[in-house]
Amino acid sequence: MLEALISGKPDPILVVDPMRDRLLFANPAARALFGARLDRPGEGAMRSLYGACIPQLHVATEAALEHGCHYASDLLPDGSETAEAIEHQLVAIETADGPLVMITIASLEQRRRRTIHQEANDYHRQGLEEWRRAERFFREIERENQLILAAAGEGIFGVNADGVTTFVNPAAQKMLGWAAEDLVGMNMHDMVHYKHPDGSHYHASDCPIYGAFRNGTVNTVEDECFWRKDGTSLRVEYTSTPIEDNGALVGAVIVFRDISQRKENEAKLREAMAENARLRERLEMENAYLQEEILSQANHYDIIGSTAPIRRILKQIDLVAPTEANVLITGESGTGKELVARAIHQASRRSDRPLIRVNCAAIPRELFESEFFGHARGAFTGALRDRIGRFELADGGTIFLDEVGEIPLDLQSKLLRVLQDRRFERLGEEATREVDVRVIAATNRDLEREVSKGEFREDLYFRLNVFPIECVPLRERKDDIPVLADHFLKIACARLNISLPMLTRANIADLMAYSWPGNARELQNLIERAAILARNGRLQFALSDRPPLPERNMPTLQPDAGHTGILTRDQFMVLERDNIRRALKAAQGRVAGKSGAAELLGVKPTTLYSRIKALGL
Ligand SMILES: Nc1ncnc2c1ncn2[C@@H]1O[C@H](COP(=O)(O)OP(=O)(O)OP(=O)(O)O)[C@@H](O)[C@H]1O
Structure with missing residues (x-):
């Protein structure tokens, strides 16, 4: 071994x-x-x-x-x-x-x-290993770079100094519809940047992308378009940055972003803001108009007129509104009693609470109590659930008892109690409830006479009549007719959305000649009808078939005792019209000639013709 x-x-x-x-x-x-x-x-x-x-x-x-x-x-x-x-x-x-x-x-x-050789070997081996490690390192960096470029949402192009595409990332391919192999090796400007948004030719010499490697400047463009493979365009913003190698410009990297959606949103936003500005302007105008309206009406609570009776009413409203006093408004139907009641409520400290109107003439006798005070479920046949009465509803505010003279006698005592004690019970309920209500009543009856006949409780009458206001009939304040007519005409036209016809002197004269048994309401209705029927901006009032003006209301040259004897211009016109009419009637419609209206009146026919025209006869 x-x-x-x-x-x-x-x-x-x-x-x-x-x-x-x-x-x-x-x-x-x-x-x-x-x-x-x-x-x-x-x-x-x-x-x-x-x-x-x-x-x-x-x-x-x-x-x-x-x-x-x-x-x-x-x-x-x-x-x-x-x-x-x-x-x-x-x-x-x-x-x-x-x-x-x-x-x-x-x-x-x-x-x-041998040692040297060995060392050289070792060195070599180690060097090789180092090299491999460096190679692995760079390969990893390259891979990561590729991943980053692939993940980037922006489109990225690489071009060489000839403007030829050397690289294109997936986002760019997706946005432009071209595959990398279609673009790489091709002139980038010619492929995707060759036309302006209006379709005109885009010279490569003007191209800011190429400018980057021609001049070495970073060029950012906020709104241009790139062209897709299918010929459609894409709004882009891009930056072209030069690439340098050892001091030489070797190309550029272009990063671009699709801004079509953003531009669309910006346009929508601009539109919305413009619309907003328009609306705001309109609102401001409306508001200014309303303010103007409010200011112009503020002193008279929407109550039109300048005659003495109207001025008196306005003064009375100013006086009584801030108090808690009950008010009794009297006057013929249509003279503006409800208008006055609303004005008092609006001017009172209760104005932020409701004004509850009860038309006493419209409530069936057997339902009065329930209507006023409410009822408990089962209080009577048909009372399927609890119901709140008008007094409770008006708690903190004002109750307006219109046509108060129509309240049955037996219920008047209950009404009196709530006015005295501010207490009441719902029908079919034991519990007593309390309310804080101001009462404004109105009637077109002569309540005093009703009291004397025993048909209205005297004590209730006194409770209601703490502060009486009388609405004078229109025939007794005829000078208010022109302004009222004008007011009603404007309201009607605005409400009906029709153009405003002319209210001529002749129209006014017609209106002044009438006795208005239905008062302002009748005038309002008549004006509205005439506005609808107006032809070529001309109003016509069919008043001839109406009852004639009672003699006592005719303006005369021999005034009643106490009258000043002076006629207003309108009164004078009424007289003149009437006089000419009578003359024409007597002359059977003939103006000139023997026994013609002109002769009867002692004027020249030409003069009469011009008067007829001026008076709208
Ligand atoms: N002085 C006025 N100024 C403006 N509008 C008026 C005036 N007087 C009455 N009017 C209008 O005439 C119409 C009738 O008025 P209102 O309902 O107040 O009368 P009324 O006396 O309460 O009638 P009724 O007794 O029939 O209930 C309303 O549209 C009201 O706005």
């Missing part, structure tokens, strides 16, 4: 039995060194090989046996031809038959060369 181990070694090796001075084995290298001298094995063999330096051999052997290993450089085999420095290594080997010594003869020069 030892033999096998040493035979392949390059250095000469001898195995000797030092006790017996016998050479036991020599490897081929030793044979080459010692030649035929080895053919004399047996005792004294070492003496024949190292006769000249036996003492040194003994010392070295002793040292090896003592320490296990020893190096000797003073041994030289007999007849050794080599002048090279050699070294002997002696290693003690313990065997069952006693110790052996293995002597390795090494040429120091050869060993040195």
Whole structure:
């Protein structure tokens, strides 16, 4: 086994039995060194090989046996031809038959060369390993770069200094519909950037992408288009950055992004903002208009008119509204009683709470109590659930009892109680409830007379009539007719969305000549009808078939006692119209000629014609 181990070694090796001075084995290298001298094995063999330096051999052997290993450089085999420095290594080997010594003869020069060779080998091997590691490292970086480029949402192009595509990432391929193999090797501008958005030719010489490697500048463009494979365009923003290599411009990298959606959203946003601005402007205008309206109406609570009765009513509203006093408004139907009630509520501290109107004339007798105070479920047949009454509903606000004279006598006492104690019970319920309600009542009846006839409770009448307001009929304040007519006309046209017809002097004269038994409501209805029927912006009132103006309301030249005797311009026109009408009637419609209307009136026919025209007859 030892033999096998040493035979392949390059250095000469001898195995000797030092006790017996016998050479036991020599490897081929030793044979080459010692030649035929080895053919004399047996005792004294070492003496024949190292006769000249036996003492040194003994010392070295002793040292090896003592320490296990020893190096000797003073041994030289007999007849050794080599002048090279050699070294002997002696290693003690313990065997069952006693110790052996293995002597390795090494040429120091050869060993040195071998070591250098070995080191060079090692170095080479290590270098190779390093190189492989570096290669692996760069391959990894390359792979990661590829992953990053593939994952990037932006499109990325690489072009060389000729503008030829050298690289294109998947996002760019997807956005443009081209495969990498279609684009790589092709001129990028010619493939995807050859036209402006309007379809005109885009010269490569103007291309900012190429500018990057022509001038070495980073070019960013916010809105251009790239063209897809299918010929459609894509709005893009891009940056073209030059690539330098050792100071030379070798190409550019282009990063682009699809901004079609963003531009669309921006356009929508702009549109929405414009719409918003339009709406805001409109609202501001409406608001300004409303403010104007409010301001112009503020002093008279939507109550139109400037005659003394109207001015008195406005003053009364101003006086009573801030108080908690109950108010009784009297006046014919349509004179504006409800309008006054609403004005009082609006001007009161209760205005942020509701105004609850109860039309007492419209409630069936048997339902009065339930309507006013509410009922509990099962209180009467048909009372399937609890119901809140008008008084509870008006809690904190105002209740407007319209046509209060219609309340049945037996219920008047209950009404009186709630006015006195602010307490009531729901129909069919024991529990007493409390309310805080201001009462405004209205009637077109003469309540005082009803009281005297015993048909209205006196105590209730006094409770309601704390502050009386009287709405005067329209025929007694005719000067309000023109403004009222104008007001109603504007309201009707705005509500019906029709153009505003002209209210002529003749129209006004017609309106003034009428007695208005239905008061402002009748005027409002008539104006609305006429506005609908107006032709070519002209209003016509069919008042001729109406009851004639009572004599007492006709403006006369002989005024009643107390009258100033002065006619207003409108009154005068009414008279003139009436006079001309009568003359025409007497002349059977003829203006000129003998016994014509002009002659009857004592004016020239031409004058009469112009008056007829001016008065709209
Ligand atoms: N002075 C006025 N200014 C503006 N509008 C008025 C005026 N007077 C009455 N009106 C209008 O005439 C219509 C009738 O008025 P309102 O309902 O207030 O009368 P009323 O006396 O309560 O009638 P009724 O007794 O029949 O209930 C309403 O549309 C009201 O706005």
